[in-house]
Amino acid sequence: MANVTPILTIDGPVGSGKGTIAARVARRLGWHLLDSGALYRLVAIAALDQGVRPGDEAALIRLTKTLDIEFSQEGGEVIATLDGLDVRKRMRSPETSDMASQVATIPGVRAALKERQRAFAEPPGLVADGRDMGTVIFPDAETKIYLTASVEVRAQRRHKQLKEKGESVNLSRLSRDIEERDHRDMNRTVAPLRPARDAIVVDSTALSIDQVVEKIIALMKDRSITD
Numbered sequence: 358m359a360n361v362t363p364i365l366t367i368d369g370p371v372g373s374g375k376g377t378i379a380a381r382v383a384r385r386l387g388w389h390l391l392d393s394g395a396l397y398r399l400v401a402i403a404a405l406d407q408g409v410r411p412g413d414e415a416a417l418i419r420l421t422k423t424l425d426i427e428f429s430q431e432g433g434e435v436i437a438t439l440d441g442l443d444v445r446k447r448m449r450s451p452e453t454s455d456m457a458s459q460v461a462t463i464p465g466v467r468a469a470l471k472e473r474q475r476a477f478a479e480p481p482g483l484v485a486d487g488r489d490m491g492t493v494i495f496p497d498a499e500t501k502i503y504l505t506a507s508v509e510v511r512a513q514r515r516h517k518q519l520k521e522k523g524e525s526v527n528l529s530r531l532s533r534d535i536e537e538r539d540h541r542d543m544n545r546t547v548a549p550l551r552p553a554r555d556a557i558v559v560d561s562t563a564l565s566i567d568q569v570v571e572k573i574i575a576l577m578k579d580r581s582i583t584d
């Protein structure tokens with residue numbers, strides 16, 4: 358079935374800049390935004406709080422199905438609440454990131470999040486950011502971008518981001534973590550990270566965030582998806 362709502366998917370590995378880029382493109386187009394990674398991070402935080410081990414698949418699936426989450430906007434920033442609590446500060450910690458990457462390998466967890474993600478497709482349009490937006494969640498999306506960049510540049514970007522938030526993380530540890538997570542995300546059996554067959558691959562190693570945003574907007578105009 359064709360999508361009634363136009364959808365732009367932006368997939369790619371950690372630190373490719375897709376989160377920031379997706380948010381900016383969504384704002385420019387006046388479209389809704391789905392940060393699908395946030396859903397996996399919220400499952401991870403709930404699991405950590407409830408003392409559920411990453412290997413306990415049944416408990417993780419149960420927890421995902423009953424997850425009480427809400428997204429709201431405050432001055433352009435998206436706030437995620439879990440059981441009514443603002444968990445913004447914990448969303449990107451190394452502990453949450455590691456757990457999120459592990460829970461994301463469980464097919465039942467991914468299945469339980471599928472419909473929640475599809476429900477974000479509302480007029481006038483949706484920008485969906487993640488790993489499997491173009492391959493699994495929105496395979497009929499009109500425009501699919503696969504954003505990538507070298508491991509070094511991605512580690513530096515994440516380092517800067519964490520530093521700005523007052524968190525101190527060692528750069529070489531970040532590089533190692535990124536490589537480890539890339540490996541896990543790209544080699545899992547369910548919905549591995551890879552470009553959709555009809556995705557446009559954009560390498561952002563030598564591009565600024567603004568340049569990538571302009572490139573995507575120009576592409577949408579070329580295809581007459583926006584004016």
Ligand code: DC
Binds near residue numbers: 397457458459488490
């Ligand atoms: O994009 P992110 O770093 O916030 O994602 C957190 C984790 O969730 C990451 O390890 C990969 C996983 N993820 C996924 O498997 N599928 C998605 N659509 C989004 C994220």
